[in-house]
Amino acid sequence: MIARGARATAGLVLAALLVGCASAPPQRLNTVGPIVGKWQGTITVGGGSPQFYFLTINPDGSIVATWGQNWQWGTVTVNGSEGARFELDHITSGTLLFYDGPKGKAIQMTPDFGGWFVWVTPAR
DSSP states (O other), X not given: OHHHHHHHHHHHXXXXXXXXXXXXXXXXOSSSGGGOEEEEEEEEETTSOOEEEEEEEOTTSEEEEEETTEEEEEEEEOOSSSEEEEEETTTEEEXXXXXXXXXXXXXXXXXXXXXXXXXXXXXX
C-alpha cells in the first residue's frame, strides 16, 4: 500500500510540474546571452532515478556538463527559434529549450534519439 501511495504522489508532483511548465512557453533565443552561466538540476537516464547535473554555458556557446563521474563538452547553437540546438562530445545532439517565467529561469535538454532528460535552473 505504501508503494502505491508513493507512486500516486510522485505522479501528482510530476503532473503539477508539467502543468507549471506548460504555462510558460519556451523563449526564442537570438543570442546565447540569456543562457550563459552556471546551471544545476537533474538528469534522468532511461527509467532510472534522477541524478544531480551541472551545466556551464560560456559566452562563445561552448558547454561543459557533469553528473556523477561523467564529463561532457560541447556547443549550443541558437537560431532565433524556440529550440536551440546542442551537441555533446560530437556524438549526442538535441534540443535545448529556455524558459523564463514568473517562477524563474530553466533549461530543458532532450536528445534527438531519447534515452535521457535534463532540467536545470540557475546555480545559486
